[in-house]
Amino acid sequence: MKRALVIGASGGIGRAMMAALAARGAEAVGLSRSGQGLDVTDEASVAKALSEVEGPFDLIFVATGALEIGDHRPEKSLRALDLVALSAQFALNAVGPALVLKHAMALMPRDRRAVFAALSARVGSIGDNGLGGWYSYRASKAALNQLIHTAAIEVARTHPDAVVTLLHPGTVQTKFTEKYVGRHPAVPAAEAARNLLAVIDGLTPDRSGGFFDWAGKEVPW
DSSP states (O other): EEEEEEEEEEEHHHHHHHHHHHHHTTTEEEOOHHHHHHTTTOOOHHHHHTTTTTOOOSSEEEEOOOOTTTTTTSSSSGGGOOHHHHHIIIEEEEEEEHHHHHHHHGEEEEEEEEEEEEEEEGGHHHHHTTTTTHHHHHHHHHHHHHHHHHHHHHHHHHHHEEEEEEEEOOOOOOOTTTOOOOOOOOEEEHHHHHHHHHHHHHHGGGGGTEETTTTOOOOOO
């Protein structure tokens, strides 16, 4: 892996991924809202940011997302559902990475293996949901899974050696999770990044469109 593009490079996992790639000797280009003004919920912003970087990239890694947006917290009941919160979660967690993929295809080589990986979450699994709650975050990640899985089918037609995938990093020690870790075992962001790179290394085009955890195991849809 010689060149990589990290979207959301200023976040906990994004920064760790940049460092892990650099440690491998890869050229890592980072884009973020705080650094370059990239807003993944604004297609014009996505198009502009991606038009200003020079491809091709062997890896495009999307580390954007949020569990809390504004004053809205994860819902514990139907009574807490709010249209504004739901819309914000879908825009950031589902639509944003899909827009990145739309505009990033031009930066992916067609003549060799390339990977597009977006961070998802196990709580977005419908089949693995036995607890309920967290409606908007769960639903936005489930929507992300469908969008990226569907896109993988189309990408394969023009990029036959590409891998388009969704990754669950596990519980990672970042600002994103600090209020919700509780008793769950959590790993430092640096370790999570290394784990994800190991999974990415092992994926082949026949597994494109899949949803995998930090250990490379498939997560139920």
